[in-house]
Amino acid sequence: MTTILANSDVLALDGLFSAEELRLRDTVRVFVRERIKPNIKKWYEDAYFPVEIAREMGALGLLGMHLKGYGCPGRSAVEYGIAAMELEAGDSGLRTFVSVQGSLAMSAIHKWGSEEQKTTYLPGMARGEIIGCFGLTEPTAGSDPSSMATTAVRDGDGWVLNGAKRWIGLASIAQVAVIWAATEDGVRGFLVPTGTRGFTATPIEPKLSMRASIQCDIELDEVRLPESAMLPAARGLRGPFSCLNEARYGIIWGAMGAARDSYEEALKYSLERVQFDKPLAGYQLTQEKLVNMLLEIQKGTLLAIHTGRLKDAGVLEPVQISVGKLNNCREAIAICREARTILGGNGITLDYSPLRHANNLESVRTYEGTDEVHTLILGQHITGQPAFR
Structure with missing residues (x-):
């Protein structure tokens, strides 16, 4: 099965990451596999957020990880994106915690706060001691x-x-x-x-x-x-919008994590589930579904990587973030729903992840700018005509 899943990286996207980036990915992937996936079924069913996980994520350097100084990890934009992707393969809610803590609350203090505010809050927030x-x-x-x-x-x-x-x-x-x-x-x-x-x-x-x-x-x-x-340096909506763009950037990666996990669940199931004397994976319609899912995951991941490299180079524009947020959320939710169809009736239970991911993505595609808002941002960019009102 490991070999089959490895074959899903048909564009060899792993080759676009450095050794350090791959080590980070593997570290977060292990954390998700050991800490989140065995528990997420009950957490989701019970509507429970495990508060204790904040300090665990802080110890891994996942909180405010793209911020520098004040006890923050100071990792790259791509590294933050990789972590977001792996966390959302576990669950959108856990990735959202990292986003609210780091990309929104900590970013607001880091970008716009006084020196006293930064030293008072950021070190404890990076450790997960202050939420x-x-x-x-x-x-x-x-x-x-x-x-x-x-x-x-x-x-x-x-x-x-x-x-x-x-x-x-x-x-x-x-x-x-x-x-x-x-x-x-x-x-x-x-x-x-x-x-x-x-x-x-x-x-x-x-x-x-x-x-x-x-x-x-x-x-x-x-x-x-x-x-x-008061945050002394923040005046006007530029202050909150700058933080929203940080969160939107993480969503570009995170949505593909949910999509990838759903695809892998469907692929594994299709190889094991026998109908009419052969595995579901042996039928043309199933293979078409899997191929279409894989194409969008590979394209969406490539988009995330490119966006991350632009951000690290300091040349990423807000409209480019809208491209990634709109496309990857839209495609991810379609992938999760399609993956559920391969699982049949079993796919509506919490024993399998795709429908849980799809439900979560209804929120992800809504917050930090709806599909409609990002469509109008792009529409204004290409036509020069604002159509929000």
């Missing part, structure tokens, strides 16, 4: 953050925040929340210790997707903060 969340989306402002209703008003030498956020990952277990709010000076970011009076995070339940993960509603009721809570 952060990122509050941008609101009940009435998902794809349109410019209509943000959460406000921050000056009060003496501090601020008072009021409003609500929705679909905020990790908020109920976080120690610090990055909250974006409208001020007289435009949108600004604030670091809110979650124990602050007036801050309430409530998990959203029940969910049909991302069940081994936590998403919350946040209520901000007269939350009082000192001036030092």
Whole structure:
């Protein structure tokens, strides 16, 4: 079986990685195989996020791994992408934790925070000892953050925040929340210790997707903060958008991890399941499904690698991230659904991964910009005509 799965790398994409990158991949792959895959069925069924895994991931250098200094691993964009791919082969919810912690909350502090804020939070967050969340989306402002209703008003030498956020990952277990709010000076970011009076995070339940993960509603009721809570360098929507692009980049890789795991599950099953006196893999229709899945996984992985190399070279443009996020999410969810058909009725159980991956990807394709939003970003790029309104 190992040889058969190795034959799936028909373009020899492994040859595009350095020895160090392959060592990282193998390390994360072993972690996923030993720590996540044996447990994910129960975690998903019970809608349980294993909080203890945060420190384990920190010890592996997976939190804020693309950030430099302040105890962060300082790995390359490609290395971060490789880790995202392997983690999402386990489950989107576990990869999402790494993304919320590192690409959103830690990136916001690293990019826009004061020196004191960085030294206070980043080392502990990199170790998984401090968990952060990122509050941008609101009940009435998902794809349109410019209509943000959460406000921050000056009060003496501090601020008072009021409003609500929705679909905020990790908020109920976080120690610090990055909250974006409208001020007289435009949108600004604030670091809110979650124990602050007036801050309430409530998990959203029940969910049909991302069940081994936590998403919350946040209520901000007269939350009082000192001036030092503001992220001093973030002004306007450029602040949160820069963090969203970090998260979107990781999704380009992660979605292909879910797709690859679904394909491998279907391939293995098709070779073992005998119908009409021969394995399913011996039928032309099955082979067509497997080939179509493999083609898109290879192309999507090649797209992720190219995007990562551009990012490491410092020349990656936001519109190029939209290409990867739109394409790889769209193809990954189709692959997972097709893989389920090879599994037949057995594929609707949690004994097999494709339908779980497909359900998770319904969330992944929605957050950090829906298909529609990324389509319009690309449409504006190629035509010069904005069509958002």
